[in-house]
Amino acid sequence: MRDAQHLGSHLATRWLGVGLAAVLSVVTLGLALTGRLALYINPDSTWFAVGMAVLVLIGAALSFALPLGAEDDHGHDHGDARDDDHGDHAQGHRTHPAALAATVVGGVAASGVVLLTLVVPPASLSAELAMSRDVGAPPLFAGSDAVTLASTGDTASFGVGEWATVFATATNPDAFDGDTVTLTGFVTPADGAEGFDLTRLVITHCVIDAQPASIPVAAPDALEIGQWVTITGTVSSTADGRLEIDASSVEPIDEPADPYEY
Amino acid sequence: MSRSDPRLTPAPSGAGARAARRGSGPSARTAAVAFGIGVLVIAGLFLIDAYAPGLFPAALPTRAQDGLTLAISVLIESMPFVALGVVLSIVVQVWVPAGVIERWMPRRAWARRMVLSLLGMFVPVCECGNVPFARGLLMRGFTVPETLTFLIAAPIVNPIVIITTHQAFGFSDGILIARLLGGYAIANLIGWLYSRHPDPDALLTDRFRETCDLVVHEPGDRARRSLAQFVIELRAVMPALVIGSALAGAVQVLIPREALLAIGSNPALSIVAMMALAMVVAICSNVDAFFALSFASTFTPGSIVAFLLVGPLVDIKMLALMRTTFTTRTLTGIVVVVVLSAFAIGSVVNLLA
Numbered sequence: 001m002r003d004a005q006h007l008g009s010h011l012a013t014r015w016l017g018v019g020l021a022a023v024l025s026v027v028t029l030g031l032a033l034t035g036r037l038a039l040y041i042n043p044d045s046t047w048f049a050v051g052m053a054v055l056v057l058i059g060a061a062l063s064f065a066l067p068l069g070a071e072d073d074h075g076h077d078h079g080d081a082r083d084d085d086h087g088d089h090a091q092g093h094r095t096h097p098a099a100l101a102a103t104v105v106g107g108v109a110a111s112g113v114v115l116l117t118l119v120v121p122p123a124s125l126s127a128e129l130a131m132s133r134d135v136g137a138p139p140l141f142a143g144s145d146a147v148t149l150a151s152t153g154d155t156a157s158f159g160v161g162e163w164a165t166v167f168a169t170a171t172n173p174d175a176f177d178g179d180t181v182t183l184t185g186f187v188t189p190a191d192g193a194e195g196f197d198l199t200r201l202v203i204t205h206c207v208i209d210a211q212p213a214s215i216p217v218a219a220p221d222a223l224e225i226g227q228w229v230t231i232t233g234t235v236s237s238t239a240d241g242r243l244e245i246d247a248s249s250v251e252p253i254d255e256p257a258d259p260y261e262y
Numbered sequence: 263m264s265r266s267d268p269r270l271t272p273a274p275s276g277a278g279a280r281a282a283r284r285g286s287g288p289s290a291r292t293a294a295v296a297f298g299i300g301v302l303v304i305a306g307l308f309l310i311d312a313y314a315p316g317l318f319p320a321a322l323p324t325r326a327q328d329g330l331t332l333a334i335s336v337l338i339e340s341m342p343f344v345a346l347g348v349v350l351s352i353v354v355q356v357w358v359p360a361g362v363i364e365r366w367m368p369r370r371a372w373a374r375r376m377v378l379s380l381l382g383m384f385v386p387v388c389e390c391g392n393v394p395f396a397r398g399l400l401m402r403g404f405t406v407p408e409t410l411t412f413l414i415a416a417p418i419v420n421p422i423v424i425i426t427t428h429q430a431f432g433f434s435d436g437i438l439i440a441r442l443l444g445g446y447a448i449a450n451l452i453g454w455l456y457s458r459h460p461d462p463d464a465l466l467t468d469r470f471r472e473t474c475d476l477v478v479h480e481p482g483d484r485a486r487r488s489l490a491q492f493v494i495e496l497r498a499v500m501p502a503l504v505i506g507s508a509l510a511g512a513v514q515v516l517i518p519r520e521a522l523l524a525i526g527s528n529p530a531l532s533i534v535a536m537m538a539l540a541m542v543v544a545i546c547s548n549v550d551a552f553f554a555l556s557f558a559s560t561f562t563p564g565s566i567v568a569f570l571l572v573g574p575l576v577d578i579k580m581l582a583l584m585r586t587t588f589t590t591r592t593l594t595g596i597v598v599v600v601v602l603s604a605f606a607i608g609s610v611v612n613l614l615a
Binding site: 013014016017018020021022023024025026027028029030031037039040041045048049051052053055056057059060061062063064065066106107109110113114116117118119120121122123124125126128129132204205206207208209211 | 296300308312314334338489493499504514518544548
């Protein structure tokens with residue numbers, strides 16, 4: 001009976017530590033191998049995530065060679081005063097059902113999340129979340145470089161994030177009037193009456209810091225919120241001095257494999 | 263969970279269990295077989311990862327899916343740092359000979375704490391990795407207040423954090439300076455406060471003290487001790503990391519951001535709002551400056567500083583991780599000190615800026 005209890009707790013130790021870490025490492029490597037790690041983290045740190053995942057898996061495989069329970073089986077045969085301590089603690093654990101329950105609930109919850117991670121297909125954040133994160137303040141993470149670059153006309157590599165920064169911070173809107181753009185993003189409701197906002201989530205490090213960047217698009221057609229589109233058009237300044245995109249074509253597309261900008 | 267699917271369980275080979283009962287190390291051959299089983303189990307995990315998603319084509323509700331996506335992203339992003347922290351913890355605990363670090367340390371308690379709070383400069387892990395590393399320091403014999411000082415200072419006094427904060431804010435409004443000096447001061451304040459505690463060991467959880475006792479008496483050669491430490495540290499940190507990440511993801515989809523941001527530019531309330539936001543969003547200190555930057559136009563500089571001070575030290579994920587080692591009471595004390603100090607520093611910045 002006590003042996004079975006010990007076996008159970010040793011197994012739980014392995015599963016909740018090395019096991020969870022191994023599953024997450026497998027998920028990380030699986031995503032990296034299929035080129036989808038960018039759904040969760042900035043591709044710049046892929047090498048680090050992959051390297052450490054391999055290390056964890058090597059450690060996990062090696063840990064099978066460590067006899068079960070070896071990590072906390074010793075100390076029992078120490079004849080010093082600490083033995084009493086040990087007894088007390090062990091006793092304490094057994095007589096605190098609340099603490100035990102908390103450990104079990106926490107363990108089950110953590111296992112549940114990690115197993116979901118393993119079996120649920122990866123997904124990108126929804127348009128609803130992007131809208132709820134839009135606090136009205138323009139995203140400035142691209143820094144002032146974008147505006148400097150834009151004024152030199154070198155906007156070929158610009159995404160929604162860069163253009164949103166330019167639109168929000170440009171001091172001389174007319175300088176961009178007439179620039180042609182081709183941009184991909186999803187549709188969110190516009191502040192004004194006409195058209196829609198083209199939105200993209202921009203990530204600095206990982207998805208939890210994702211921030212929406214959006215630019216106003218003047219287009220006649222009404223589109224469903226959250227629909228991904230590729231638009232072609234020109235930058236034009238409105239009567240009240242704001243910039244917007246005058247779309248010549250709006251083409252609905254499937255969600256791209258790389259839904260975020262970095 | 264682990265019982266229901268034997269393939270997922272880091273398995274108890276009969277040989278391993280027998281060896282444990284004998285109390286001696288397994289022979290090289292059993293070890294090789296066990297390693298082989300480990301490789302097979304991991305290969306099995308890869309197969310599940312590749313094929314199981316095909317069996318779940320039906321999508322979760324949008325909100326649940328968003329929460330899960332956020333939680334997974336924090337997990338995948340912080341997992342390598344935790345692994346690095348565990349490796350460093352193994353290095354300080356098992357591989358650095360006794361006395362090597364200690365010889366370089368000043369003797370006076372306050373001077374030791376000041377040096378330790380700068381250790382973050384040389385330890386390239388962000389806040390999640392600091393917890394296993396700090397546990398390694400504790401097991402090595404550093405006192406609780408000293409380790410706390412390191413743990414609180416390291417996420418802020420850290421080269422990557424300094425660089426990204428400078429990239430985001432430059433020297434405008436003294437945000438960078440206030441963050442660095444503030445973080446350093448808070449860490450030393452907490453270290454000093456807890457050094458007055460009559461029984462510092464009481465700040466630690468029973469479980470951690472037991473682990474310490476075990477680790478110190480660890481038998482076997484260094485490779486074996488490293489492996490045991492690897493198992494122990496991951497067991498301590500992983501559930502907390504997963505639960506902390508899940509909470510961070512859930513809170514983000516449940517609490518509307520406007521609710522916090524409606525408070526706007528009121529000097530005092532904006533500080534409170536940004537501190538609440540910092541605890542909720544649980545962003546790594548490496549990048550939180552960029553995140554804060556987008557609020558800089560609507561919020562006071564002092565509230566940005568408070569955000570940058572509170573977030574790395576006591577956000578949801580960090581509290582879950584620190585709970586592995588420190589008692590709830592200790593953590594409450596730390597949160598109170600950090601929040602009050604950050605509020606005071608933020609107010610000063612607002613008055614000066």
